[in-house]
Amino acid sequence: MGGTQTSSTQGIRSGKDGRGGVGNVLSGIAVAVGFVLFLGGFVWAALLYQPYTVPTDSMMPTVKPGDRVLAQRIDGGEVRRGDVVVFTDAMWSDSPMVKRVVGIGGDTVKCCGEGGRLTLNGKELDEPYLDRSRPVMLDGTAPGAGFPAGTPFEVTVPEGNLFLLGDKRSNSLDSRAHLQEAGQGTVARSTVRGRVDALAWPSVSMVGRPAAYADLPGGTSKPGPLRLQVAAIAAGAALVVLGAAYGPLVRVLGRGRRQEPAGVR
Numbered sequence: 220m221g222g223t224q225t226s227s228t229q230g231i232r233s234g235k236d237g238r239g240g241v242g243n244v245l246s247g248i249a250v251a252v253g254f255v256l257f258l259g260g261f262v263w264a265a266l267l268y269q270p271y272t273v274p275t276d277s278m279m280p281t282v283k284p285g286d287r288v289l290a291q292r293i294d295g296g297e298v299r300r301g302d303v304v305v306f307t308d309a310m311w312s313d314s315p316m317v318k319r320v321v322g323i324g325g326d327t328v329k330c331c332g333e334g335g336r337l338t339l340n341g342k343e344l345d346e347p348y349l350d351r352s353r354p355v356m357l358d359g360t361a362p363g364a365g366f367p368a369g370t371p372f373e374v375t376v377p378e379g380n381l382f383l384l385g386d387k388r389s390n391s392l393d394s395r396a397h398l399q400e401a402g403q404g405t406v407a408r409s410t411v412r413g414r415v416d417a418l419a420w421p422s423v424s425m426v427g428r429p430a431a432y433a434d435l436p437g438g439t440s441k442p443g444p445l446r447l448q449v450a451a452i453a454a455g456a457a458l459v460v461l462g463a464a465y466g467p468l469v470r471v472l473g474r475g476r477r478q479e480p481a482g483v484r
Contacts, residue, residue: 242465242469243466245465246461246462246465246466247462248462249459249461250458250459250462250463252455252458253454253455253461253462254455254459255455256451256454256455257451257452257455257459258455259455260448260449260450260452260455263444263448263451264445264449264452266292267292267443267444267448268290268291268292268413268443268445269290269292269305269412270287270289270419271287271315272285272287272288273286273288277318277386277390277391277392277393278303278317278318278386278391279350280348280350280386281319281348281386281426282317282415282418282426285421286418286420286422287419287420287421288415288417288419289415289416289417289418289419290304290413290416291443291445293411293413293414295407295408295409295410295411296408297440298323298408298411299320299323299432299437299438300320300321300323300432300435300439301319301320301428301429301431301432301439302320302414302415302439303319303320303414303415303426304317304318304319304320304381304383304411304412305317305412305414305415306381306383306406306410306411307412308406308407310400311392311397311406315412317415318383318384318385318391318393319348319383319384319385319386320381320382321337321339321344321382321383322374322376322405323376323382323437324376324378324379325375325376326340326376326382327339327340327373327375328372328376328382329373329374330370330371330372330373331371337384344431345430345431346429346431347429348386348429349386349387349388350386350387350388350389351388351389352387352389370395372395372398374394374398374404374405375403376405377402377405379408380402380406380407380408381405381406381408382404382405383405383406394406416442416445417445425445428440
């Protein structure tokens with residue numbers, strides 16, 4: 220038995236169990252690959268996405284006040300109907316704003332159809348993402364900044380422009396507040412700074428593409444590579460942890476073998 224124990228101990232020390240040999244090489248490779256995936260995922264995400272904090276409730280329930288969102292840096296020409304975008308237009312505000320694209324160049328947006336819904340090119344839109352509640356002040360009255368959900372309007376969007384509305388239609392300062400200005404409340408595609416792909420804090424979820432726009436010319440936009448980037452970061456972290464844990468684990472097992480009582484096989 221003593222010879223067996225001595226042989227086992229020598230095998231551990233010489234690397235026959237993989238430590239210092241093939242196992243050590245594989246653990247080193249796992250750590251190296253893990254670092255590449257982990258750091259590469261972060262760098263990739265930082266290059267493509269920019270975080271924004273939304274201060275108002277105009278995009279509820281899709282985005283709540285104080286939510287941190289991740290917007291993919293895109294060219295305005297990539298915007299499709301239904302996208303939630305971050306844009307900056309001096310006529311609206313000096314700060315970035317978040318709204319949903321309802322119409323693009325050539326579209327006619329009208330409120331409202333026979334069913335009380337927004338119409339796009341003569342067809343009523345099914346918008347399940349809307350918050351249809353009416354804002355109420357502490358004194359029980361509606362705030363002056365909001366718009367009654369059924370306020371009539373009709374706009375033909377100029378080419379190269381976008382018509383934008385908040386999901387909380389009764390309390391959103393959006394294209395409807397600028398109907399009397401040049402472009403009838405629309406903004407140029409060039410003002411777009413990003414397309415919101417996900418909520419990052421305090422909740423974590425992806426922002427979907429509305430089915431109501433999928434059958435229209437151009438369809439809806441494709442999600443960015445955020446899921447792939449998160450997967451790369453998670454896989455990289457796992458490989459680093461597992462690879463780094465290999466050596467200490469083998470040492471612990473080696474000590475356990477050396478301490479086996481006589482007679483145990």
